[in-house]
Amino acid sequence: MKTNQVVLILVLAGAAGFAASQTSGIRRNVIQKADVSVPGREAVVAKVEVDAGGSSGRHTHPGDEIAYILEGEGELLVDGEDPRRVKAGESYVIPAGTIHDAINSGKTPLRLVGVYVVDKGKPLATPAK
Incomplete structure (x- = not known):
């Protein structure tokens, strides 16, 4: 088996395990992982979809x-901030370790591309207490 096939299998297996541990109504499909210029960090690019009425659940990265x-619209709830309405064509940045939740308040799926610059080897998301 070639190295790139092994890497793909590991990425898919990790994404499947991560997807199973998420709140229902949300799916994160990892598209790519790559090292960045900061030692011990990596970039994770994911396609994220939240069902109508669904939420990501309070979590951190x-x-x-x-x-x-x-596509779609929703509400971004960041601890210590007022709720923020978001919709197609907009973007946001959540700092490391910040507790947040995304709620799809629309009637169609909320779809976004998420880029996470995270500590290598740690879970992509951890439920908040």
Whole structure:
């Protein structure tokens, strides 16, 4: 088996395990993982979809989340901030370790591309207490 096939299998297996641990109504499909210029960090690019009425659940990331909304609308709840309405064509940045939740308040799926610059080897997301 070639190295790139092994890497693809590991990425898919990790994404499947991560997807199973998420709140229902959300799917994150990892598109790519790659090292970045900061030692011990990696970039994870994912396609994220939240069903109508669904939410991501309160969680954190071990690094920054940068997202661009492709379709739909919702509400971004960031601890310590007022709720923020977001819709297709907009973007947002969530700093590392910040507790947040995304709720799809629309009637169609909320689809976005998320880029996470995170600590290598840590879970992409951790449920908040």
